[in-house]
Amino acid sequence: MKARAFSYFRARTIDEALAAHAGAGDEARFIAGGQSLVPALALRLQAPTILIDINHVDELRGIRREGDRLRIGALTRHREMLTEPLIAEFAPLLRAAAPFVAHPAIRNRGTLGGSVALADPASEFPAMVLALDAEIEIAGPSGRRIVKADEFFIDLFETALAPGELLVAIRVPLFRSNQRIAFDELARRRGDYALVGCGMIATFDQHRIADIRIALFSVGNLPMRAISTEAALVGSRLDAERIAAAQTALGQDLAPAESDDVPAAMRMHLARVLLGRVLGRLGEAA
Amino acid sequence: MTAPLTSLDRPNSYIGRSVPRPNAKRLLAGRGRYVTDLRLPRMLHAAFLRSPHAHARIISIDVDAARAQPGVHLVASGADLAMICTPWTGTLDHFKGMISEPQLPLPIDRAVWAGQAVVAVVAESRAIAEDALERITVDYEELPAVVDLDAARAPHAPLVNPAASSNICFRTQLDSGGVDEAFAAAAHVVEEEFGFGRHTPVTLEPRAIVADYEPDSGVLTVHHATQTPYQFQDLYSRHYGIPEARVRVIAPDIGGSFGMKLHVYHEDMAVVGLSILLGRPVKYVADRIESFVSDIHARDHHVRARMAVDADGKILAMDVVDVTAIGAFSTYPRTSVVEGNQVIRLIGAPYGFKSYRAALEVVFQNKVQTSQYRAVGHPIACAVTERMVDLAAERVGLDPLVMRANNVIADDAYPAASPTGYKFEALSHEACLRRLRAIMNYDSLRDEQAALRRRGVHRGIGIATFVEITNPSPAFYGVGGARISSQDGATISLTPSGEVRCAISVTEQGQGTEAIVSQIVAEQLGIAQEHVKVLTGDTEVTPHGGATWACRGAGIGGETALQAARQLKANILEIAALILQEQPAALDIVDGQVVSRSTQQPRLAVAEIARISYFRSDTLPPGTQAQLTVSHHFAPQGYPFAFTNGVQGCYLEVDVDTGFIKLLKHYVVEDCGRIINPMLVDEQLRGGVVQGLGAALFEECRYGETGQLLNGSLADYLVPMAMEMPDIVIDHVETPTADTILGAKGCGEAGTAAASACVLNAVNDALTPFGASINAIPITPARVLKALNRY
Amino acid sequence: MSGAPVELDDVDDAVRVRMVVNGRKVACDVAPRDTLVDVLRGPLELTGTHAGCEMGACGACLVQLDGCAVHACLMFAVQADGARIDTIEGLSASGVIADLQAEFHRRNALQCGFCTPGMLMTAHELLSQVARPGREAIRDALSGNFCRCTGYEAIVDSIAAVAEARAAKAAEGSSR
């Protein structure tokens, strides 16, 4: 398990990184935390000729308020989701998901940007970014652009990022006092990718759900929003009956594929059970 | 019988004490010396190109581009190595009628499992060797692969070995007689079919070897992460035609073994050949991806069982059929049929019924070989037996613990024999069951279970009794023609400064062999433990012996050390007696001092005897030759095996909506005879239990239809991790064997033997209200939900 | 082999890397593809850091990078240029984990010892962040550290005991 030979470039600025990539074309890869990329290189599943290290690009770092959004730099490590007060206050859903992402040492190194750019359908953060209605800030050879999370995830490991583009930051709406979040997942062992996971953020009007966004992961080729399920909940109180209706509605949102160890029907069943539990918790969070 | 050898409160009484392992401090400081750490001058690195197909003819191999790559020193295929290495066959004579094809380090014309090594590259670094692998082209013609067990047995199944008439490797039967009659007369008959998933040992340090052939002197030195260096010395010598005395195998620190590191692996044999071809040291470390497709696997069994009981719940008879698939070859030199053989012989072992019938069928398939892994056969025998006992108890309406108490061989009935003919010297099932009831707080646990069940929380309690085979005599392998020793040897010396050095053939993989040997030697000699140095794992330094397998380290190795130490003590006292003008019998050694036996008064330091003997022999009476080095061998006699026994309990919770299982607590009561170091025994049990729990819930090598391993990485193959494992409560009953002075039996496999059975019973207990049942491990959420009809 | 000029590939051109390893400045030439674990264990001869999976799944390769536990198999050595790396050898020599080592020893929280350096790294980091973690929190922190030998309990016990001892000591210190 040794990677194929490549050369290495340490970028200091976004422009340097972009230029280096542009110079090498398809044969280049950015490396952030490396927690997904390095195993892929070691297994020779990928073999770039040049690795562009973005860990020293300060512009990709930092968490700050920008108007009604929290801007989280791409290089924010998973661990910071657990320790940064701004995250706890303004993006508690990311905080709630973070303990389930891998293990402490991987969280020390893995980055939010890397996780979202990779868009592993079994990953927590891409799905939560979707639930949070985040904006993804992208820098490319032809300038900056912003893509809504709803448009960012396209297919299996495929995103709106074109080759050579950098994910710069994730911008999430600030958490408000009339909102609640809930998150949970079913993983065989602590830190494993889940068999199914679910996170949600709801805005309440008194005891009624005024708005809700629900995202699931490990249920298909990409992180999935449960649109019909959300629709089934808006305008109602979260009682047992509503939760059951939401669980039924989930059938319209998901169509998990067969896999060798988890039959599709089982995954659907688990998704329903989990949805019920997470909604239950959302109710309790009142 | 359970009295300690010496009282614990006198100086140097170490047997029975939880003393920490002296050699562990090094490991804690990161100063272990594993084969993976080794770098020798001019050392090269090997890597292997592996077959992508489960079964394929090798048409041609083009290695020119690889050979031309800078940094590559050798590219070798099957034919190259076949010129210097003789083939091996994994059969033994006492398994009548068994067959297996001859094997070579690398295949010549056919690959028989996906992942089999086909071409070797030796280069300056592992990375360069892997680069070269990408430049080799092998032209394969795919052949039909035999993947699952039933397919292997099907009438017109493709043949794993085209020269054979079927895919059967071995068949055998046991029949005590009277089985049909017993079933006919039974008040109840229960039956079940069981599936056991293939799993693999996953030692944290992968297999590693550095072979160093020195052409000028013709000496081969192999640094090998193995538990059995002498066996490999013999094999390398015979298959490469090098005189035994010129082959040295060194097994330094080893990062886990569990039976996995005592088999012949194709790559390891190849590496020795590569070093011979190059005349340079060659290193090979299996990476984790290679481990999954080339380390032995184990326990791929389907078992059908029936049990007959009378109206009171007395077990009358069992009738079982075990079918197991072992891969494309039987493993060398211990074979791949031992596991199945032990399954059918251990079933029913704790119980006193007489009528037993079993059939075993061992078949080939296109997968990597299975073979001995910790607790060989035991977990399967135990799960089958114990699940049947629970089914019978339920049918009769008895509590599982009561059912067992009513049926185990009574503690006062020994010597006794198992239904399969194993001879038991003395076991303690009844005492163990009583202890278990106490430490589990069984009755209140049942109350708690009932109360929670009413609230929709589904907990289960599982019990499993077991018998474990330890201290094997030559009846195990020797009689079958294997050059695998069941004796051990020790060379023990008093050093000139009065310390002791003991070179012994049992080996250390972290279980504490060196610690217990030093405890035994120190106690027997009456010197402080820190003055005993134990050497293991080097064929050049220690006498030939069986080393470490089948829980023989304490029982056989320990007894060897004990007897050697007693001889050395006698020799020391003889010299002391001459110096002190006393009778040897009037003297003893306490804390490094020769004392008078009657008064315990110190008379002379042992160090002084050493000094006089080594440097002033002129002051000893004429004709005296001090013998301060003793070599001693010990082979078990008497019973062919020292059986141990015990019982485990498990408490768990099943989430009936998700199928997830949470292990809450695990309990073990174990009788391994004399306990030399309670802490080390408990740690063996805990580690063993967790391996069994992994098998019960997580571990399985999953294959696709074409024979590809689907989860061959540490990210996909689920090993038990800290968060999911329970705390484990341990208690002991101590019934020493009278076959040895020491009285120790083994304990290394007891944990693994019954843990999965316990979980199986506990999950089924939890599912009782649903009328659902589980008959296969690992017990995945998918299996639980399926049983509950949830999807 | 004689006469003809030898063609040498240059894909593996060495890069000079400078790091502070266990408190000492080191410089060594590595290929960009060499992982940190391979460089520590190879040219730097720090074989206390182990490799059990080379893909982040076993924890045997944990080291500290600028004070944080990271997997040395999931980083290339070139990336560590300018960084501070502490391995088991360094933590051992400095005495910061002496109490953990002693407790592991006393309770036999290791068998083969292959996982042990990684376990100690995790334990050390946990105790530097949480003063008195419960058993559950300890097991959680260890969730990426595979041990095939011990069954984990003695490791958990040892860490819990050290946490208690350190807390007791701290309380004693502050009450004075």
Ligand SMILES: Cc1cc2nc3c(=O)[nH]c(=O)nc-3n(C[C@H](O)[C@H](O)[C@H](O)COP(=O)(O)OP(=O)(O)OC[C@H]3O[C@@H](n4cnc5c(N)ncnc54)[C@H](O)[C@@H]3O)c2cc1C
């Ligand atoms: C044992 C193990 C268990 C894990 N378990 C989980 C888990 O349970 N849940 C989970 O979500 N993840 C898990 N991970 C993955 C981990 O969270 C990764 O850190 C994460 O998915 C990728 O982040 P990274 O910073 O390491 O990215 P890298 O590995 O550096 O990069 C990943 C990909 O994204 C690209 N990339 C990275 N940053 C950018 C950027 N800013 N702009 C454009 N492209 C970029 C890279 O080129 C690469 O293709 C696990 C990893 C391991 C090794």
Ligand code: FES
């Ligand atoms: S070797 Fe790095 S985690 Fe296994």
Ligand code: FES
């Ligand atoms: S002690 Fe062997 S892997 Fe942990």
